[in-house]
Amino acid sequence: MREMLTAVEKIEAAPGQRILVVSDVHGHFNHLVQLLRKLEYGGDDILVIVGDLIEKGPESLRVVQYVMDLSRQHPVYVSMGNVELGRLRMLWRDDPESGESFAGFLKWSEEYWESCLFGEMLADMGIKISQVDGQNAPEYRRRIREQFHEELNFLWSRPTILTAGRYLFVHGGVPTDDPDALAGTEAHPYLKNDSFLDKGYGFERYTVVTGHWPVSLYRSDREDMGPLFERERNILCIDGGCGLKHTGQLNGVIIPDCMAGMEEICWESYDDFPEVTALDDREAAPLSFHVQYFDNRVELLEEKGKNGIIRHLSSGKVFEAPLKWLYPGETGLQCTDLCDGRLAVSAGDRLKLVFETEDGLYVKKQGQLGWYDGRVKPEDAKPCLTAGAPSGENWRREREVAVYGLLERLGISFDRIDHREANTMEACRAIDEALEAVICKNLFLCNQQRTRFYLLLMPEGKKFRTKDLSKQIDSSRLSFGEPVYLERFLRLTPGSVSVMGLMNDTKNQVQLLIDREVLKEGGLFGCHPCMNTSSIRLSLPDLLEKFLPAVHHEPMFVDLPS
DSSP, rough: OOOOOHHHHHOOOOOOOEEEOOOOTTOOHHHHHHHHTTOOOOTTOEEEEEEESSSSSSHHHHHHHHHHHHHHHHOEEEOOOHHHHHHHHHOOOOOHHHHHHHHHHHHHHHTTTSSSSHHHEEEHTTTOGGGGOTTTHHHHHHHHHHHHHHHHHHHHHOSEEEEETTTTEEOOOSSOOOHHHTTTSSSSHSOOOOOOOEEEEEEEOOOEOOSOOOOOGGSSSSEEOSEEEEEEEEEEEEEEEEETTTTTTTTEEESSSTTTGGGGGEEEOOOOEEEEOOSBBOOOOOOSSSEEETTTTTTEEETTTEEEEETTTOOEEEEEEGGGGEETTTTTTEEEEEEOBBBOOOOOOEEEEEEEEEEEEEEEETTTTEHHHHHHHHEEOOOOOEEEEOSTTTTTHHHHHHHHHHHHHHOOOEEEEEOSSOSHHHHHHHHHHHHHHHHEEEEEEEEEESEEEEEHHHHHHHOOOOOHHHHTTTOOOOOOOOOOOHHHHHHOOOOOGGGGGGGTTTTEEEEEEHHHHHHHHHEEEOOOOOSSTEEEEEEEEHHHIIIIHHHTTEEEEOOOOO
16 A cells, blocks of 8 residues: 655745635535636636545546646645545555455445545446446456546645645644644644644644634534634634535635735635525524534424424424435434524625525525525526637636637637536526527447447437437447547547537547537527536537538538437
């Protein structure tokens, strides 16, 4: 097993250069993209991510690849997290029990988290978790190490501690602000340093910035996911519980200068709860009970649709909460964190709506959670169109920026919208309405031998059946192509499949297929610019007569039945 010793890396930050700090992304790709947008990540900004990029979220592999992409373009620094270290050690274990342990972990993670880094890597190669057992696990681990060596090497090479001016960044916590004294020692205690703030440390040389332990666990007087500033001891804790708490958020702090004081720091956050505007004033009321991680045993009394009437065992308090917040624990039924405090709300305040009951709304205001019984107005989430390419935005991937550059060089006019990941029908409809253009299904297909690959564009409303297409293109046994080929040939990931990816297929290994019905619409054509957090529209003639000839892909037209 590889050893992990403490490594310290110094960030050379210029005076006045902003440092944006994030921690504990936990596989939430969309959260990270949207947070960096809110932080207006651009220019000469330094991005620091304080460990735990992966696990507990739906897209760990995409998060790693995205951060690697950003680091190739901009000053990006990522420190090691305890989760990364644990997973990497698991992949390189060679003891007799390691195969069973690996297979068991995959099945456990699929059941409890629905995803994990290694499961996503296997899925990209077309391998299901159910295929892995104790006997074949060593071979699948070898294939993962071979296929994803760049991503794994990136994770292995992360330092334990980062420093910049007056700031020290470490995932869990350190016992001293003399990082040189820690260099070369075992790294794990500084990565998994549970409840670090409660251990009484204080620092003078550096302000120590940590993640790992959700900040809400430090607060007994309220339920609050916002960063915790311990100014007297020079400690800043920023883990907002993303991926761990149902009410969690991804926090990002803005340090305006590496020598700035804590009082100069501001912060933003992102979660995917719908935003509403309060219409009534309400006064605050303190909480009388608090369901927290260490005191969360409950009893379900009654089900009410998606909610349940629940009794908190230690306090005897009865409350209403979503049924999905309940889960079995070692000592019985447990509930995620929640309190009965009421927030101070003024008409016009922006709130995040977490869930609602007959008696009121459970909401979040600037990271703090509580109840509000006034009226609200939903915010219009419709994206806005912008003409042409963006500029000075560091959060965009190379592949997206390359699309805009090519379209401009070809003299193709286009409009653009940025949005959250389009992974729900509601989100897709909002984008479609904003684009007012022809939107196609984009299917990446291959034959059984994996020797012929196709990108099919067809109307959204049609169902795809392989038999309708196979005869027309003389290719039997069609199936969906594995994501490893999608990335290799088109530099695309699942969810971002787009005709724009053909610009990356310089060896013409993918044949473009277009259902003729697409042409009947004419006018404007909409697609992703190789990233599903943005969409563009351009004229269909420009796509056919300028873009496709420029990328040397001649389409084959097919007729698919309705």
